[in-house]
Amino acid sequence: MAISSKKSLSFLGEFGLIEHIKKNNTKAEPEHNVVVDIGDDCFVFSSLKNSKYAVTADILIEDTHFKTKWATPEQIAKKAVEVNVSDIVSMCGAKPLYLFIAIGIPKNTEISYAKRLFAAVKKNCDKYGIHLSGGDTVSSGKLTISVTIIGIKSGELITRSGAKTGDILCVSGNFGDSGAGFDILNSGKKNLTWYEKKLVKKHLEPEARFDIAKILCENNIKITSMTDSSDGLFKSVELLTADYHKGAAVYLDKVPVSDELVEFTKNDKNKIYRYALNGAEEFELVFTIAPKDKIKLQKLIPEISYIGYVNKSKGIKYFDNNNETAIKYNGYKHF
Ligand code: ADP
Numbered sequence: 001m002a003i004s005s006k007k008s009l010s011f012l013g014e015f016g017l018i019e020h021i022k023k024n025n026t027k028a029e030p031e032h033n034v035v036v037d038i039g040d041d042c043f044v045f046s047s048l049k050n051s052k053y054a055v056t057a058d059i060l061i062e063d064t065h066f067k068t069k070w071a072t073p074e075q076i077a078k079k080a081v082e083v084n085v086s087d088i089v090s091m092c093g094a095k096p097l098y099l100f101i102a103i104g105i106p107k108n109t110e111i112s113y114a115k116r117l118f119a120a121v122k123k124n125c126d127k128y129g130i131h132l133s134g135g136d137t138v139s140s141g142k143l144t145i146s147v148t149i150i151g152i153k154s155g156e157l158i159t160r161s162g163a164k165t166g167d168i169l170c171v172s173g174n175f176g177d178s179g180a181g182f183d184i185l186n187s188g189k190k191n192l193t194w195y196e197k198k199l200v201k202k203h204l205e206p207e208a209r210f211d212i213a214k215i216l217c218e219n220n221i222k223i224t225s226m227t228d229s230s231d232g233l234f235k236s237v238e239l240l241t242a243d244y245h246k247g248a249a250v251y252l253d254k255v256p257v258s259d260e261l262v263e264f265t266k267n268d269k270n271k272i273y274r275y276a277l278n279g280a281e282e283f284e285l286v287f288t289i290a291p292k293d294k295i296k297l298q299k300l301i302p303e304i305s306y307i308g309y310v311n312k313s314k315g316i317k318y319f320d321n322n323n324e325t326a327i328k329y330n331g332y333k334h335f
């Protein structure tokens, strides 16, 4: 991050920053059942009977997951919260309750930057009724943000592994925008068109599909398996269907894409499919239902698209207007 002449975190210090976070923290509501709040060695909450707790962690590292020259502190904080909320709601609408943030932050970061970052963490927690419950603060060469969220779930959990042969593959939202937005940012292009701006925004400000997961659960739609598309649609379908006994047929022409992506790719089908399948950091829900539940779901959430079904074939076959097509997975690999 840029060295600044303005006051940096080394003036405020670790404890100064923690004090600031504590003073500006989210409010603990009765549903959080707080026993010991932020400020002690541990955060303590009392548990409820007949509830399950879902826990997830994700890390964002400067120059790997974001660049400070592209993304504002508000966008970085939003992404850090949303990616974790997305994992929590993928367990069929578990409600996110507690958030822990461990942050490595360069010493020369302006105090105002750190304050903007934490104000945005609070804002995004408040949106979901999450209580910021603790964390850790250290200095580091690159801005590193590790977020852990604990969510609560009273009913049945939905895992990645419950899909049965014949189940229908369903998705929320559009695919490919985030990957295209990333490429636009990476190209360094200035003066973006309307559609490029929208694609970039989808990459920088993803939203967890809390809204969809909530409706699915509250209406007792029987979801047989579910995940979020954080590593791309190709990977999500593989996670839900590709084991020893299952496979899937996916109809590429049924995969929903935005007008912006169509404009950006100049309606080049190959490019559209590549972005839609391989583009990561999308955070849409990918799930399966039994065929008998499709009509109910269509009425309840018209936005859902039906892109294929689970079958017995080993592996996943892709079809374009009923012709089988070979598709390669080249999504992001960390190692
Ligand atoms: P310890 O020495 O036990 O690691 P710290 O001094 O790091 O404790 O933290 C003191 C309190 O402040 C703890 O409750 C911790 O969870 C909280 N805390 C530290 N850093 C953060 C942060 N970045 N965000 C929220 N809470 C934090």
Ligand code: MG
Pocket: 135, 136, 137
């Ligand atoms: Mg500490």
